[in-house]
Amino acid sequence: MRLTVLGKSPAWQDIDGACSGYLLQEADTTVLLDCGNGVFGKLRKFVDYVDVDAVVVSHMHADHFVDLVPYSYALIHAPRQQPVPVPPWPGTDSPARPRLALPPGGRETLRQVVGAWGNEDLVEQAFEMEEYAVESVVEVGPLRFSFAVMPHFVDAHAVSVTSSNGGGRLAFSADSRPAAELVEFARDADLFLVEATLPRPERSGVRGHLTSEEAGEHGRQAGVGRVVLTHISDELDQGEAAQRAADAFGGPVEVACEGVVYEI
Numbered sequence: 001m002r003l004t005v006l007g008k009s010p011a012w013q014d015i016d017g018a019c020s021g022y023l024l025q026e027a028d029t030t031v032l033l034d035c036g037n038g039v040f041g042k043l044r045k046f047v048d049y050v051d052v053d054a055v056v057v058s059h060m061h062a063d064h065f066v067d068l069v070p071y072s073y074a075l076i077h078a079p080r081q082q083p084v085p086v087p088p089w090p091g092t093d094s095p096a097r098p099r100l101a102l103p104p105g106g107r108e109t110l111r112q113v114v115g116a117w118g119n120e121d122l123v124e125q126a127f128e129m130e131e132y133a134v135e136s137v138v139e140v141g142p143l144r145f146s147f148a149v150m151p152h153f154v155d156a157h158a159v160s161v162t163s164s165n166g167g168g169r170l171a172f173s174a175d176s177r178p179a180a181e182l183v184e185f186a187r188d189a190d191l192f193l194v195e196a197t198l199p200r201p202e203r204s205g206v207r208g209h210l211t212s213e214e215a216g217e218h219g220r221q222a223g224v225g226r227v228v229l230t231h232i233s234d235e236l237d238q239g240e241a242a243q244r245a246a247d248a249f250g251g252p253v254e255v256a257c258e259g260v261v262y263e264i
């Protein structure tokens, strides 16, 4: 399976960047994992949005789903999606309608968001929508997605991806405070894509994210093959974050970067 980073920003975009968004491709199958702000435009640099088979969302925070809104407008209103010719497009009887796998409660959250301007069923019109259960396996072509709830400000779902064609396993942390369940979920993953939002632990309140050092430490405890940091702002020193994570992991660590491709 091939992973392409579309966006790695935290809840606000890097300059010219995008929030959470990762393209997964295996044979003819294309899946978008998370669709945060800025991701739709980045997606279009790499694949045609009508060729995406499914979108899988880890949790219902804006930086992980809000570009489902422009994506929906494209699927509904783009000239190429219409039944009649709109030059230069010939018209189609089978407009693209990708699957959209949301966490439990995701449908209602989206209805509230787009309902704010009277468009309650916008996303449902555009996508073949489903909600996964945490214990379920979502299969898209050869790709298999499984989940575990991580402690965050809302239930976030870490996502594990494997392919029936072989290859390795991707474990994506989603967003999480330091947690034994994240170590368990990532156990022996070939590539651990892990959030490293914080330069230091939160100063007050309930914790919701990891530092880069904690991200590396989770990778070490889980015995993963490779650690890639994500959900980290360009306002932090990326090299220093990678070094702190590497010291904790006990091996080299990279920071995710738009357009970088990982073969897993």
Ligand SMILES: [Zn+2]
Pocket (backbone or CB within 6 Å): 059, 061, 152, 156, 175
């Ligand atoms: Zn979040």
